[in-house]
Amino acid sequence: MVSGHDCAADVPMTETAFAVAGVYKTYPGASHPALAGVSLDILKNEFFTLLGPSGCGKTTLLRMIAGFEHPDQGSIELDGVVMGHTPPNHRPVNTVFQSYALFPHMSVAQNIGFALEMQGRPRDAIRARVAEMIRLLRLEGLGDRRPTQLSGGQQQRVALGRALAPEPKVLLLDEPLSALDLKLRKEMQVELKRLQLATGITFVFVTHDQEEALRMSDRIAVMSNGKVMQVGRSADIYERPANLFVAEFIGDANFLPAICVERNGAGGRFRLSCAADDVHIAVNDANGLAAGAKATLVVRPERVKLVPPEPGLLRGEVPETIYSGSDLMLHARLTDGTLLRARLSGAVDATALLGGSTGFAIAGEAVRVFAA
Numbered sequence: 001m002v003s004g005h006d007c008a009a010d011v012p013m014t015e016t017a018f019a020v021a022g023v024y025k026t027y028p029g030a031s032h033p034a035l036a037g038v039s040l041d042i043l044k045n046e047f048f049t050l051l052g053p054s055g056c057g058k059t060t061l062l063r064m065i066a067g068f069e070h071p072d073q074g075s076i077e078l079d080g081v082v083m084g085h086t087p088p089n090h091r092p093v094n095t096v097f098q099s100y101a102l103f104p105h106m107s108v109a110q111n112i113g114f115a116l117e118m119q120g121r122p123r124d125a126i127r128a129r130v131a132e133m134i135r136l137l138r139l140e141g142l143g144d145r146r147p148t149q150l151s152g153g154q155q156q157r158v159a160l161g162r163a164l165a166p167e168p169k170v171l172l173l174d175e176p177l178s179a180l181d182l183k184l185r186k187e188m189q190v191e192l193k194r195l196q197l198a199t200g201i202t203f204v205f206v207t208h209d210q211e212e213a214l215r216m217s218d219r220i221a222v223m224s225n226g227k228v229m230q231v232g233r234s235a236d237i238y239e240r241p242a243n244l245f246v247a248e249f250i251g252d253a254n255f256l257p258a259i260c261v262e263r264n265g266a267g268g269r270f271r272l273s274c275a276a277d278d279v280h281i282a283v284n285d286a287n288g289l290a291a292g293a294k295a296t297l298v299v300r301p302e303r304v305k306l307v308p309p310e311p312g313l314l315r316g317e318v319p320e321t322i323y324s325g326s327d328l329m330l331h332a333r334l335t336d337g338t339l340l341r342a343r344l345s346g347a348v349d350a351t352a353l354l355g356g357s358t359g360f361a362i363a364g365e366a367v368r369v370f371a372a
């Protein structure tokens with residue numbers, strides 16, 4: 001084991017670390033609130049991600065948890081205690097900001113040990129803890145270097161070490177990987193996840209990169225315009241988006257116009273408006289839409305199957321295919337001009353598909369229904 005802490009795998013993620021309740025925040029002079037009624041619980045030992053487009057309020061919420069901002073309304077509880085105006089240094093929370101701002105005149109070891117020095121911990125204890133951090137973050141042999149003598153990824157790891165050394169209960173990370181190139185970024189994603197599992201510390205991670213969020217998180221809060229659109233595990237968010245915003249923001253999706261023609265328990269039958277003849281799809285969850293209501297059916301490209309053209313199925317021409325190594329994305333033009341995308345995996349002969357007309361099958365369980 002790389003650390004003296006409990007392994008997160010041994011700790012059930014059921015206890016609440018943070019309870020954010022009805023938080024509103026409007027910056028002075030701003031016309032729109034940065035946070036417009038945010039409520040969510042972050043559990044102990046979980047890797048929790050705030051995900052959303054630029055300006056949606058992620059940093060504001062993170063800074064509020066850290067104590068650098070305060071809600072206009074609502075509250076933030078840590079371990080059942082309302083934080084109110086408790087200053088950042090009195091919260092058991094450490095933050096890694098996007099610009100990690102290491103102390104340039106200090107060595108790697110001094111940077112990592114800084115908070116421990118401030119706390120007045122004994123020299124031996126500091127030395128041992130710094131050595132543990134250096135091992136955990138794979139910075140062996142670099143302890144005496146200055147930040148300017150390190151690569152970007154190494155500096156990033158020193159910033160993490162500095163934040164982790166005083167054993168915070170919670171680590172807040174604001175886009176900590178955004179400055180790294182793709183390869184380093186992927187390495188650090190694995191590293192961060194390993195670190196979180198090894199230490200059992202609660203991570204609150206901010207990113208606008210949905211792939212990064214899906215890959216790393218136990219749970220994700222998808223935010224838009226100061227509001228939380230959905231909180232769930234990666235697979236829930238991807239497979240069962242709560243609304244059209246989440247469906248569009250996370251992964252690729254087809255949005256097909258349809259009419260509800262029949263309800264049947266919680267399910268229903270929908271006629272696709274983008275097909276020349278009657279194409280019907282039966283779903284188990286009609287999302288409460290009444291017969292006659294206009295709907296948007298959301299289908300992931302990998303759930304669209306290529307079949308021989310037949311009456312009752314979607315049909316389209318294939319003007320374009322995009323090869324990406326592991327799969328082939330096929331762009332099809334349906335009869336009414338709607339674009340349908342299908343992701344085909346394995347060896348597919350793209351040239352045989354191009355220019356031709358083909359049929360597409362979509363299973364009811366692959367479809368999510370939303371009001372249009």
Ligand SMILES: Nc1ncnc2c1ncn2[C@@H]1O[C@H](COP(=O)(O)OP(=O)(O)OP(=O)(O)O)[C@@H](O)[C@H]1O
Nearest residue numbers: 027028030034053054055056057058059060061208
């Ligand atoms: N100090 C400030 N004063 C006024 N408005 C601010 C301030 N900080 C942020 N805002 C505004 O509040 C909103 C939310 O900003 P925030 O920084 O929380 O977004 P974000 O989701 O972190 O975005 P990004 O992905 O670009 O970092 C934005 O509209 C932003 O312009």
Ligand SMILES: [Mg+2]
Nearest residue numbers: 058059060174
């Ligand atoms: Mg931000």
